[in-house]
Amino acid sequence: MNKNDVFNNTSIKPNKAKFKLKKIRNQIDRIDNKIIDLLEKRLSLALKTSAFKTNPKDKKREREIITRLINRRKKRNYIRPLLIKQIYSLIFRESLKLQKIKKKKQS
Numbered sequence: 001m002n003k004n005d006v007f008n009n010t011s012i013k014p015n016k017a018k019f020k021l022k023k024i025r026n027q028i029d030r031i032d033n034k035i036i037d038l039l040e041k042r043l044s045l046a047l048k049t050s051a052f053k054t055n056p057k058d059k060k061r062e063r064e065i066i067t068r069l070i071n072r073r074k075k076r077n078y079i080r081p082l083l084i085k086q087i088y089s090l091i092f093r094e095s096l097k098l099q100k101i102k103k104k105k106q107s
Contacts, residue, residue, distance in 0.1 A: 039091070046095035047102060056099040062092050 066088055070081045
């Protein structure tokens with residue numbers, strides 16, 4: 001069986017294919033859980049940084065993070081730079097929102 005057969009399901013029996021699909025989906029679910037746990041931790045740490053900043057928005061830091069991650073991804077095949085920018089744009093926006101809420105509560 002070659003690599004393409006797995007994707008085309010030409011040489012895998014239906015029951016075996018269902019089992020393999022379930023196994024792959026279980027792995028994806030575990031990864032998704034880890035991503036959410038790490039995202040929660042990241043947001044929590046970003047919130048702590050607000051105690052040391054006068055302005056919660058730091059475009060220079062955001063650019064540094066995105067650049068570092070895009071450079072790191074060059075060793076990988078599936079993550080496009082645009083995807084990194086989009087994901088981190090959302091993360092930065094949520095971090096900023098949480099930091100503003102925290103500052104408002106402290107005032």
